[in-house]
Amino acid sequence: MRNLLAFLYKHHFIFVFLLAQLICFWMMIRGKNYQGSQLINSSNAVAANIYAAEANTKEYFSLKHENLRLAIENKELRNHLKSNYFAYPTREVRINDTVYKLQYEFIDAKVVNASVNNRNNYITINAGSAQGVTREMGVYNSLGMIGFVRDVSENFATIISVLHKDFAVNCKLKRDGSYGPLIWDGKDYQYCLLTDIPTHAKIKNGDTVVSSSLSSYFPEGIMVGTIDSYERRQNEQFYTIKVKLSADLKKLNYVYVIKNNFKKEKDSLEKTTQPIK
Amino acid sequence: MSNRIIINLVRFIILVLLQVLIVRNINLGTYFIMLPYVLFILSLPFETPRLLILALSFVMGITIDLFYSTPGLHASACVSMAFARYYVLKFVSPRDGYDVVVQPTIEDMGLEWYLKYAGVLIFVHHLLFFYFEVFRFDEFFRTLGRVILSSIGTFLLVYLIQFLFYSKRFSK
Numbered sequence: 001m002r003n004l005l006a007f008l009y010k011h012h013f014i015f016v017f018l019l020a021q022l023i024c025f026w027m028m029i030r031g032k033n034y035q036g037s038q039l040i041n042s043s044n045a046v047a048a049n050i051y052a053a054e055a056n057t058k059e060y061f062s063l064k065h066e067n068l069r070l071a072i073e074n075k076e077l078r079n080h081l082k083s084n085y086f087a088y089p090t091r092e093v094r095i096n097d098t099v100y101k102l103q104y105e106f107i108d109a110k111v112v113n114a115s116v117n118n119r120n121n122y123i124t125i126n127a128g129s130a131q132g133v134t135r136e137m138g139v140y141n142s143l144g145m146i147g148f149v150r151d152v153s154e155n156f157a158t159i160i161s162v163l164h165k166d167f168a169v170n171c172k173l174k175r176d177g178s179y180g181p182l183i184w185d186g187k188d189y190q191y192c193l194l195t196d197i198p199t200h201a202k203i204k205n206g207d208t209v210v211s212s213s214l215s216s217y218f219p220e221g222i223m224v225g226t227i228d229s230y231e232r233r234q235n236e237q238f239y240t241i242k243v244k245l246s247a248d249l250k251k252l253n254y255v256y257v258i259k260n261n262f263k264k265e266k267d268s269l270e271k272t273t274q275p276i277k
Numbered sequence: 278m279s280n281r282i283i284i285n286l287v288r289f290i291i292l293v294l295l296q297v298l299i300v301r302n303i304n305l306g307t308y309f310i311m312l313p314y315v316l317f318i319l320s321l322p323f324e325t326p327r328l329l330i331l332a333l334s335f336v337m338g339i340t341i342d343l344f345y346s347t348p349g350l351h352a353s354a355c356v357s358m359a360f361a362r363y364y365v366l367k368f369v370s371p372r373d374g375y376d377v378v379v380q381p382t383i384e385d386m387g388l389e390w391y392l393k394y395a396g397v398l399i400f401v402h403h404l405l406f407f408y409f410e411v412f413r414f415d416e417f418f419r420t421l422g423r424v425i426l427s428s429i430g431t432f433l434l435v436y437l438i439q440f441l442f443y444s445k446r447f448s449k
Binding site: 012013016017020021023024025026027028030044046047050051054115116117118119120122124158165186187189250 | 297359410
């Protein structure tokens with residue numbers, strides 16, 4: 001026993017170092033699964049408030065660009081105004097509509113922190129549980145898909161951006177309808193890869209890629225980007241398509257969070273439908 | 278003595294803010310990620326107890342993790358760097374040990390010594406940081422490129438900070 005204590009004391013520096021590393025690894029692994037990552041991240045109050053102040057200052061520099069984008073969006077929405085349409089003078093009929101039920105609702109939020117240079121990039125927005133944001137909601141702006149919510153505090157939420165190892169949302173080719181997961185290879189923040197597209201799919205450079213109805217984060221048809229190039233790797237049965245993202249992840253300002261009212265129902269149903277063993 | 282504690286505390290806060298508010302916004306692509314906050318660990322005095330250096334590095338890493346939403350990642354790299362610092366200092370020490378009044382800065386120790394000391398430690402830090410961030414081996418050489426280029430970037434920034442802010446007046 002004395003020898004053991006003497007040994008421990010002699011090498012105490014190494015043991016303390018190993019202990020510290022163990023704590024770090026434990027945090028890293030806990031951060032990987034969803035429940036534990038609340039511990040340290042930028043939805044933490046101190047960090048989020050500093051970032052909110054920073055974003056407030058930086059906002060002025062992108063006002064011109066942001067105004068232009070909002071103006072374009074407004075124009076498109078105005079084109080859908082009811083007053084734009086000529087109403088034929090027909091007999092008015094009132095229909096109690098039970099065919100349509102609201103599935104998607106939107107929450108607006110401002111980006112207070114974002115990165116594009118890391119291998120795994122996160123975005124922080126200034127909407128949290130108080131505004132109705134919960135985990136695993138999709139996030140986009142008028143230009144395209146951005147990510148989905150990972151952690152939520154009272155007034156902030158962190159988002160796993162499209163540029164993240166764990167982001168693999170199903171997207172499809174708008175023209176052809178083939179779908180596959182969209183992943184990021186970590187090379188260029190403007191490009192993602194759409195994988196697992198079967199070789200019989202009709203692909204053309206410049207085709208549009210949109211979100212598919214398979215993902216429960218996004219409604220069908222949210223813009224993702226356009227096809228830049230595609231290739232069939234050796235010994236693979238699938239195409240890998242290089243997609244140019246339509247959303248500029250370096251210039252994020254205002255975004256929308258998508259609330260899917262049927263997600264809970266869909267998820268619980270899918271959970272009960274276990275594969276037959 | 279208490280003077281030194283205050284100087285290091287101020288240095289800690291300034292470097293965290295510099296890293297989080299300014300350097301984080303410098304976008305030079307994925308190959309140049311500069312992390313000049315390691316200057317805090319580099320410039321702790323020579324006679325600091327080694328366990329204290331481990332603890333301070335851990336706190337520094339966790340603080341940066343807080344801002345970067347990466348639990349444990351920076352902390353792990355920082356702690357490894359603090360561990361390596363003890364052995365690197367032994368290796369590059371002058372024949373008659375370190376003087377009590379000198380600090381581990383370029384001004385006191387000379388550029389050649391500092392290049393050996395800081396170069397190795399920054400490389401150790403970045404090596405662990407980038408490989409743990411990617412956490413797989415199929416991007417091995419690209420990650421290695423990021424490690425080397427980012428280390429050079431960080432060293433240049435560390436050099437620049439010392440050049441601009443450290444003077445004999447300040448360090449004593």
